[in-house]
Amino acid sequence: MKLSIRAKRWLLITHILFAAIMFGNMVTFLILSITITASNDPQLIESCYQVMLLLSGSSIRASTIGTTVTGILLCVLTKWGLFKFYWIIVKEVLTILLIGINIWGMYSWTLRALDIFTVTGLQINHGELLIGISIQLISLIIIFTISVFKPWGILAKKQKNKLS
Numbered sequence: 001m002k003l004s005i006r007a008k009r010w011l012l013i014t015h016i017l018f019a020a021i022m023f024g025n026m027v028t029f030l031i032l033s034i035t036i037t038a039s040n041d042p043q044l045i046e047s048c049y050q051v052m053l054l055l056s057g058s059s060i061r062a063s064t065i066g067t068t069v070t071g072i073l074l075c076v077l078t079k080w081g082l083f084k085f086y087w088i089i090v091k092e093v094l095t096i097l098l099i100g101i102n103i104w105g106m107y108s109w110t111l112r113a114l115d116i117f118t119v120t121g122l123q124i125n126h127g128e129l130l131i132g133i134s135i136q137l138i139s140l141i142i143i144f145t146i147s148v149f150k151p152w153g154i155l156a157k158k159q160k161n162k163l164s
Helices: 005-038 042-057 059-076 086-120 127-149 155-163
Strands: none
Touching: 005 042, 005 059, 005 086, 005 127, 042 059, 042 086, 059 086, 086 127
């Protein structure tokens, strides 16, 4: 089953919106993380952690799931296919990484940092959180770039040539 042009465009718009929300969440996390690191105000620090926890349990999860589902639908219901092009396979591998970081990592790292701060009043080293945020931002930028330039060719075509 293939999508009509109109349906494909709506699905693509939905996919792009979910990806934009995911990217916006990560930029927000980066800003909040920098604020935490630069601040000595306990109320501000706790508020930043609370916002991060709220986002990681809601819009980060929703945007990750939405982007993944719409991406799979775009692959399956259009000419692109799931494993037909190298660039799509690279995007899928990066997406699996993002799913793990978004759904598990961001929530658990933020929850742990908030718990430690709430109990002790001390800031922890944000290493895990900053690494997770950085990996996500870099991965999303790579995915966006790959989506625009589609740099690698067709996997099936190269396999056909080898068989000939």
